[in-house]
Amino acid sequence: MSAPHDPLTAHRRLKAGSLVDARAPIGVDGFFQPRRAAFWLFVFFLVNGVFSMVSNFYVGYRVVPTAVVLATLVWALYALPFLLFFRSLDLFEQHPPLGFAMAFAWGGFAACYLAIPVNSAVESLSAKLFGPEFTKDWGPALAGPINEEILKLLGIVVLVMIARTQFRTILSVVVLGAMIGLGFQIVEDLLYSVNTAIQFPYTDQVVPVGLMFLVRGVFSGIWSHALYTSVAAFGIGYFITRRHKPLVQRTAVAVGAFALAWFLHFFWNSPWLQNIGGGGVGGVLVLSLLKGIPVLAVGYLLWRFAGHEEGSQLRTVADYYIDDDLMTAEERDSLTSLRERRHLRKHMRQAHGRKAARTLHRLQRAQLHMIRVCEENGAGVPAARAAQDITALRTDLAAATA
Template sequence: MTAPHDLLTAHRRLKGGALVDQRAPLGVDGFFQPRRAAFWLFLFFLANGVFSMVSNFYTGYRVVPTAVVFATLLWALYAVPFLLFFRSLDLFEQHPPLGFAMAFAWGGFAACYLAIPVNSAVESISAKLFGPQFTADWGPALAGPINEEILKLLGVVVLIMIARTQFRTILSVVVVGAMIGLGFQIVEDLLYSVNTAIQFPYTNQIAPVGLMFLVRGVITGIWSHALYTSVSAFGIGYFVTRRHEPLIRRTSVAVGAFAPAWSMHFFWNSPWMQDVGGGGVGGMVVLSLVKGLPILAAGYLMWKLAGREEGTQIRAVADHYLDDDLMTPEERDALGSLHQRRHLRTHMRRAHGRKAARTLHRLQRAQLHLIRVCEENGTGIPAARAAQDVTALRADLAATHTPATTGATATPNAG
């Protein structure tokens, strides 16, 4: 039972809009690790990538300044909903903002910087061996999947080496892979936009950027690098989190997850089905759907598998450590699902208003944090403090109910 003075302390800690005490549990590494070689390896490639990309954009700015500024703003806004979505999928909130920023930066700068010369080298070799026409048709399908997928996945490995204990679930690795892929996708699209505008320096500089945004953002953006890298990261997540499994099995899953990611990228870049849908924007949309929907379906299955594993872990930890006054059976079932958590908040908003729904959101965050603390440290002082936050927020949620509903359960059933 939580003492009244403990509840008062928790309320004071949560006052001012803080969702929950977000200090990492004991034994969880941060992403700032200057004593580890992987950290400096990350900084080395990031610095080179930033210098290379900024130089490219500065060169473009001197030719088409309006296009560069407009494209930068447009693609930055385009990235925001994806960033928020991937952040919401990190159920245990294991990764601080620095981790997501580093993942995005690796994809956008380090991986792009390394991929440009390597892709050119592969296409040059292909042209010498098979001829220019073959390279024009199949060069992107050969260079992109091999080089880019490996370079992006290398970022996942480097980040795991930097913050080793941050990655306790498969989904925590998948989310970072998606963020790396998103960084690569946004910067690559920005490069394409600027380079297209440079080809028409004396015309309307907005039109080429808008065209590239339509093609690479609206029509094809969903099934792109963020999806590929999240799929390949699933195998790395399995390898890292399943240490009790035989090495051969963990390695097989890692290779097996990379194979569909490579295949997705290869299938998309290949000239197969180019005649589907005919020409024009309509034909491009049809071709995109025909090639993209199977890719999206495969990626969805991998995400769902990773999320199911996370939900199972949430329920197991909650059943072992927590009583029903901290987390009801309905809440345990719902916490592992983004859809179910939103369903509960929607039900709460309709029944008791927006303030109650916001309080329920904070309660869900606090409960996930409590599970994370219990998993790391057991029932020690950090868990007791996290439990105080849950109890305080549950009291706040009960206070938002109208007098007619006093005595009703604080959190509605998902049904």
């Protein structure tokens, strides 16, 4: 039985033969938790990371100021399509903005700050044990996956410990994992650009930035850290959301997901297949596709599984809390599928124009937002405000399709 529109007067509802307090908030932890040790652990590593990265960039700025400014602009703009892609998937309803900012900051500053000396130590140990030639070929494949994946995964664990009840589905963990990986990827690419400009044999400070953008942005950016970390995060998400499963099974999935992320990173950094495709830009492109497409395929399958599970959760909450005049049965079916939502917008654009399609998109997001509000707070005042937004957008959509 759906909740009445006025949650302030509707105190109870009938559900499965029992009375349930419809106004009682389910409760969701925020990401600002100064009373938890994990929060201060996060702050400690973040402050150290910011100080270390800013110091590195300041030293670089004194040597190649144009390259530092240009690289910062280039990689900041490069991050925007990824953020817009996440928004197009309606993933930003998963967590408040502070959660995404903290995830990006951990990857970009804390994980990078910790990875630099550890990577150097692993490569130095490899050179002593196996020789410099071996380390030249296999050093990145050893140091990067081992150190960087562990440090990024540590960020996921810390965020989960800070805001424990934020993570109710696998996708909610995968999204923050991708954001941690994106932060690491952007700051690492920025460091590579600055260091390349410092070591460049000519005085030109623009060309090295362009070369790094081509190699690390165009050829390898899609199948990079954001994807690796989201794969590892899948295991953490399974572990904390499948509490009804045996501990051994949950642990095996978590370890397996991390091992898969490690192998994907190792496969990319390794010298395998390096002679395929020949030299030049064409050869680099062929090698990137041969190594990158399998990585992308694995990530797609895991994201799709997490998305299906997320859809089931959304439908359950919508059926429990939301009336049919706010969300019809057809809309409930379509909201659980990104493909169906896009299909409806495409049909709306063909039938009534772009304005109507944009209004439908806003309505879909408002409905998703209301589901999140109900999931986190029950049928309280925030849900009533979300219902008002949906009603207003329905009026706008009716006018756009008149």
